[in-house]
Each structure stands twice: as structure tokens, then as C-alpha cells.
Amino acid sequence: MKILLVDGTVFGKKTGAILRQIEQYIKEYNAELELETLYFADLKHQILDGSPLNDDMQMMIQKFKEADGYIISTPIYQASIPGVLKNAFDMIDPKAMRYKPVSMVANGGTYQHHLVVENQLRPILDYFRCLVTPNYVYTHSSHFDENDMITDESIHERLRELAYVFLQYCKLSETLPHKD
Numbered sequence: 001m002k003i004l005l006v007d008g009t010v011f012g013k014k015t016g017a018i019l020r021q022i023e024q025y026i027k028e029y030n031a032e033l034e035l036e037t038l039y040f041a042d043l044k045h046q047i048l049d050g051s052p053l054n055d056d057m058q059m060m061i062q063k064f065k066e067a068d069g070y071i072i073s074t075p076i077y078q079a080s081i082p083g084v085l086k087n088a089f090d091m092i093d094p095k096a097m098r099y100k101p102v103s104m105v106a107n108g109g110t111y112q113h114h115l116v117v118e119n120q121l122r123p124i125l126d127y128f129r130c131l132v133t134p135n136y137v138y139t140h141s142s143h144f145d146e147n148d149m150i151t152d153e154s155i156h157e158r159l160r161e162l163a164y165v166f167l168q169y170c171k172l173s174e175t176l177p178h179k180d
């Protein structure tokens with residue numbers, strides 16, 4: 001199975017640090033999965049306005065289509081998900097992620113916006129009919145040290161558990177029909 005790790009930040013390193021940690025925990029449980037990271041910071045983003053899509057957007061769409069599962073890691077911007085992430089979802093065929101497992105992790109500058117994951121990101125993935133794991137992880141600045149390493153042990157525990165549940169959802173997904 002191909003798992004796409006989506007690093008949704010366009011600025012800093014914390015969103016990627018969470019993703020690296022969950023990648024490590026996934027590998028500890030299952031070394032056979034093919035893991036690839038898509039860094040939004042590396043893409044030339046283009047708003048969906050009806051114009052022909054540039055190469056980066058086409059590549060991004062293809063990666064979503066080809067993947068068998070996803071870990072979506074996002075920063076919180078203005079009490080919501082970043083525009084580039086919503087824009088990416090707008091470009092994806094509504095059947096491309098159907099019955100595929102997804103886990104969500106998010107990082108904000110404060111505690112206040114953890115429900116963005118539950119109230120804004122999850123409904124989009126539910127619309128895509130993804131197998132969204134019931135658990136997700138929200139971090140904020142005080143869970144990291146000055147080098148953007150996760151120092152909070154409870155966050156590590158939750159990421160480990162998330163990786164485990166995600167892998168169970170991967171097995172379930174293999175039994176379900178997928179669009180080519």
C-alpha cells in the first residue's frame with residue numbers, strides 16, 4: 001500500500017515534525033508500507049479558478065489519486081484549515097479517496113482551535129467517504145522544544161496509538177471497493 005503523508009504547512013517546521021514522528025511509529029508497526037511525503041511548501045499553488053492547472057497541481061492531484069491512504073498534517077490558519085489545503089481538496093475527484101484510510105493531525109499556535117479538526121477537516125473527509133480514524137492529534141507550540149521536536153510524552157503516546165489505529169484501517173480498506 002502507498003501512504004501519502006501530506007505536510008500542509010507553507011511556512012514552518014512543526015507540522016512536518018508531527019508527520020515525521022507518526023511516520024516513524026507507522027514504520028515500527030509495519031515496515032512494508034510505501035510512505036511518501038508531499039510538502040505543500042514545495043508546490044507552486046494555484047487557486048481553482050477555472051484556468052488550466054499547472055504541473056505542481058497536476059502532480060498533487062495524481063499523488064492523491066494513486067495513494068491508498070493518507071496522513072494529513074495541517075497547521076491552523078485563522079481558526080480554520082489553510083486555504084491551500086481546502087483548495088487541494090477542491091481539485092480532487094470526489095471518488096479518489098473513497099474508502100481509503102485517513103488520519104488527521106494538526107498544529108496551532110494555541111490550545112483554542114483543536115475543534116477545527118473535528119468540525120472543519122473531518123466533514124470534508126467524510127464527504128469524500130474516507131475511512132477517517134476516530135482518533136486525531138492536535139498539538140500546539142508548548143508541545144515542542146526550540147528545535148521543533150515534540151517533547152510532550154502524552155503527544156507521543158497519542159501519535160503511537162494513531163499510527164496503530166491507522167494501520168488497522170488500512171487493513172479494512174483493502175477489503176473495500178476502490179475506483180481505479
Ligand SMILES: Cc1cc2nc3c(=O)[nH]c(=O)nc-3n(C[C@H](O)[C@H](O)[C@H](O)COP(=O)(O)O)c2cc1C
Pocket residue numbers: 009010011012013014015016074075076077078079080107108109110111112113
Ligand atoms: C496566517 C496564519 C494564521 C494563523 N492562525 C492561527 C489560528 O487561528 N489559531 C492558532 O491556534 N494558530 C494560528 N496560527 C499559528 C499556526 O497554526 C502555527 O504557526 C503553525 O501551526 C506552526 O506550524 P508550522 O511550523 O508547521 O508552520 C496562524 C499562523 C499563520 C501563519
